[in-house]
Amino acid sequence: MSAAVEDTLDLLQVSIPTRVVVRQELGPDLPEVAGDPSQIRQVVMNLIINAAEAIGDAGVITVRTELVHLDDAALRPMQRGSEAIPGPHVCLEVADTGAGMSAATVAKIFDPFFSTKFAGRGLGLATVLGVVRAHHGGLTVRSEPGRGTTFRVFLPCAEAPARAAAPPPAEPTSRTVLIVDDEEDVRAVTAHMLERLGCSVLVAADGREGVEVFRAHAPVIDAVLIDLTLPRLSGERACREMRTIRSDARVILMSGYSADEAPGHLAEAGAAGFLRKPFSVADLRSMMDRTFDVSAH
Structure with missing residues (x-):
């Protein structure tokens, strides 16, 4: 997950306003997540783009990853897949210092037909929730007008982590x-x-x-x-x-x-x-x- 965050931030650096600071607090040596890497990158990208849109010209986005253990009590209030079960999960947290949202708005943001562009929201959040549910994970949103917004995505760890070797540094070419x-x-x-x-x-x-x-x-x-x-x-x-x-x-x-x-x-x-x-x-x-x-x- 931490590698997916680093890759995505590298991709988005030209799109995020220069006065928006992105802080990374990425957990080292996290286990692999069970799922489709391209869909997981899409979740990371959509949440970071949303945070940048919510902030506007200046502010702070904090992206964290960590390993957590979820029990039934933690899973129960989440937006989650029907097959989500307790156990070890990798958590992705994206917090922003934007305007925040009311409880009524938070209740609607995952509706694909609901637009909150006036508040800088609504880009791909239905997709985010769909991917999380398909991966048997969970999601929480904490927001309040004037206090920013925090999304937390929890995806189950793969049963048998298989760490892929990082690609070697690119060799100079004349292509x-x-x-x-x-x-x-x-x-x-x-x-x-x-x-x-x-x-x-x-x-x-x-x-x-x-x-x-x-x-x-x-x-x-x-x-x-x-x-x-x-x-x-x-x-x-x-x-x-x-x-x-x-x-x-x-x-x-x-x-x-x-x-x-x-x-x-x-x-x-x-x-x-x-x-x-x-x-x-x-x-x-x-x-x-x-x-x-x-x-x-």
Whole structure:
């Protein structure tokens, strides 16, 4: 869990206002959580984005992780999955110094049709609760007008922790990667991740611009990361045009679609791979390594 927090904060650093301070109090050597790592990262991301939105221009977000043991009494008042049981859980706490919420608002924030944008809330909280319940965990919210808000997520530990080795430091490369995405934050975050992996980066804000940038720099572009849904020209059509310009173009499609929906898009576009958003630096490195390894054979 602590690694998921660090990864997510690295991704979000360009999106969080500069006057919002993020404090990390992360427990060391926590056991693995039983569940889908990408969904758990989504929970972390949604809670931190919500905290930043609630604060506005200036304030403090505190993110804590720790190991706790929950009994029946602790579980009973929580928003929780029907199969939640007592035992060891990893706790993720995200606290903010924002305006806080009334009890009436707190009672509605997990309704997917309820918007609290005036208070900086409502981004993906229904998703957060859905993931927590699906993972047989629990969730609490403590908030009061003028006193900020604290979310605590409890996820059960895996029965047999299997610690994955951290990816080795990225080796410097001379790869040049083109990012095509219409969201400025996504372009900035992905560019930062690629630069950490030693790549040079080119960017474009829509499908048509992506094709033109690729045409202008085709000899030196080693890979393209392109969103499926783009203005002016879709990611699939842009991919096909790029492969017309250079038949060996390595194009990786990005989307919030599930991996199950990706094969049709990959086949139609002739893409080299698929990255589901949101993704971590480790996910990106793995995809890039697979793409270049396959292309080399």
